[in-house]
Amino acid sequence: MEVVVDKISELPEPFLHYILSFLPIKQVVQSSTLSKRWNHVCSTIPVLEFDKSFFESKLWCQDTKETCEIQRKKVELYHFVEQNLLSRRRQGLSIKKFTLAVCLSTPKSVSRVNRWIEYVVKSDVEELNLDFQTFKWKWKSYYPLPQNILLAKSITVLRLKACRLDSYFGDINLSSLKILSLYNVGTNDQIIQNLVAGCPVIEDIGIENCCGLKCIQFSGLPKVKSIELKSNKGVETVELEASNIYHVHIQQFEASKINLVPCKNLKLLNLGKLHITDSCFNYHISQLPLIEYLSVYWCDKLESIKISSHCLKTLHILKCDKLVEVEINTPKLCKLSYLGGNTISFSVTALAYLSKATYQMLHPDAPWNVKKIELLANLSNSKLLELLNISSTKDMVILKELRDIVSSPSYRVKQLKVEISKSFTTHEFIELVDSLLWISPRLELLLITHGEWIDKNWYRETISFKFSYEKPILRGENYSCCKFLPDPCWRHCLKSVTIENCRAPANVETVRADKEILEKYFYENAKILESFQFNPKVE
Template sequence: MSDEISKLSDELLEHILSFLPTKQAIAASLVCKRWKTLWRSLSTLHLDDSIYQNYISFVKFVYGVFICGDFRSIKKFHLVCQSCDSYPNQIKIWAAHAALNLKVEQLELIFPFSNYSLLSGVFVCSTIKELKLEGLLVDSLSCVNLPSLKIMHLQRAKFHDFKLVAMLLSGCPLLESLSLSFKCRGMPANVAAAVDVADLKHLASATFGPFMMNLKAFSNVKFLSLCETFWIPSQDHMPTYDNLTRLEFSCYAKDWGEIVKCLKNCPKLQNLVIRKALAGSPNNHHEEVESLMEPVFEVPQCISSHLKTFYLAEYEDFNSQFQMVRFIWREAKVLRTITLSSSVGKKKRKMMRRQMLERLSRCCMGRVNCNLLFD
């Protein structure tokens, strides 16, 4: 086996070593004389302080890597710091060095808490295409210019001012994928008061809380996930999503009528996912469901002509939840699957499915081309 490995080219060996944490990659490259300098040409630096005895040894190792390595071909810098409070200044320098000197294309920094900031130079890097930060504190931004950035994931972030959020996004003109989870001082009380963001014309996928900002900047997306809070729909503040095919959110089931109105602005929607629909008291009597007066909604084009899947999580047999299922079952003409997720046991789910089909057949025409699944 060793003879076979020795026949591999240096380029292929460097590629294999790039999948290892940098410490292990260096150890592996010392196995034979020919490999001794391979680690200096790695395309990925993967540094994690959790595998070191103390932060001092980790700091020494990182500086040794920077001093001895060549890294003209480095593409990705991945840094995990569980003890970042012990060496905050060093981490700022490392991140800025990776962005501005090494000119990486992928920058991933993971911190344990949202109390750690970066040097502003990281946000004016012309080479970064993918930026993933966890546990970031953004207390100020003098300038944001990330002209090559296509993917940005910010998790557990904390912004001192809501305007900084808009400033950050407005400096990423080529952004295609966004996932943003954060807390912020001075959060707008409503969408109408939100700070505008420059149009993100290339954005195809966005995941964030709907309370954050005016949704107009995200009107080109194909995938939209409103997370971390319950969506309180307002058609007045919702743009038309001409490209949107998948929408995910949590809501209050009593807002179903307003949600249906908003779906008029999603003419091509094919997949609708409701993670949670809070309602009132559970319904235990079929007669109560059947006598429930459902409001008459104007059916959006996306539901009648395009919707293929509907997923409702945490289904608990509420009246208002049943209204949602009944409306989709009856009006979605090309629907293929309705999936209801419930925490009950397998036997109970089978019974719920049978009862649901019976109740749907009593109030609207049966669907032979649609599957009803209990997950």
């Protein structure tokens, strides 16, 4: 009779701990019943995650007996956590990671959690994640964080959610802390300043949706690499001094004063929902010479800004409603995106490296005019141009009267990608292609992405056009279609067209109609066309 060998159980304990760390804690508990060895392994695992899936959220039901059973199981779970932590403490076992997500509704539950935290801290926990779920809206009624956490020298990662940190004025000594995350925490300016000052090796700070703050001031942080400040109610001022910081993200509705000038090594900067002025913004950009990534969004006081940088590679300007003028001088810029109206004036110079420009239309149904075409022209010094947030094909159709008085805005663009929300008919398809080929008259690749409902299923398809050209032979003719262009347009040098993946799953009649009208369009308009290929996707 063949003997079955349990090779997994024979693995060294650290390997088993590593395997179990990927399982939910309930499955770890179940594994402890397999054998004495597994019981020992499970009771000594250094990663403990008692999250929402461990503590059932259902507290009662209409059936009294079922409610009692639910409460009994909850008591058993609490007892398991208590005994597990107490046993570890008595054995001197350390905890690598401890996660607790629990609702504190009674004084008894608060006392219980206080004991658990004491056990965890004394077990030299390294990563501590605490989420005190609450239905209370007033943060002053939140769970007060025990002070022993702020003296835990072993903690390297501390994430706190839905608690109070507002009444501690003693020394803070988190000498090993590298990552600090506060979400929905009640606190004040002095506590936060003391907290960060008590973390000499801290590298990453995140403060989001916290209350009680007015002025966030951090200084003397030589190790900090990243700071994120988002949606902290009441914050009016942000001042940061961190000589080696790499990334800053500030999204504060009421902040009107910022000072990031001391952060000379800053490379990634996100500024959102701030009340900063043009002069404040322009000064900061001029004083941060190493910035490579800049995102500015929903800054409602910006009207005329200047961005001059020799290092900037990516620039996003999104929904700054009062912005009417942007001057960009960034010789190394690779990616540029703009989301907004069409009344803005762009002055763009020195974009030799620009590979991708994106224009997301805030009001796509606004008719095309000279101003809108000028805006598109200033975004068209790139190899790839994306036109996004377009509702229907008619939003991209440019009238002949306008084409006759202005030049094609994107004649340098070789690749054009257009995203349209609604489906379109074959006739609308031709109008769209004709308009796009006027916008970019020497395309090598055209991608049209659109959505369509078919049999109650939503399909998103990309239609691909690939073009190849011959060098045009000029015979002294004056072509009216390209009179504003430095070179003849596609109509006079297009050699081949290949169309692939046309439409979502469609019937044979629709596919045939697309092919016929597209083939007719290109042969009638391309003077020297030699090849037309149509490779539809039919399911």
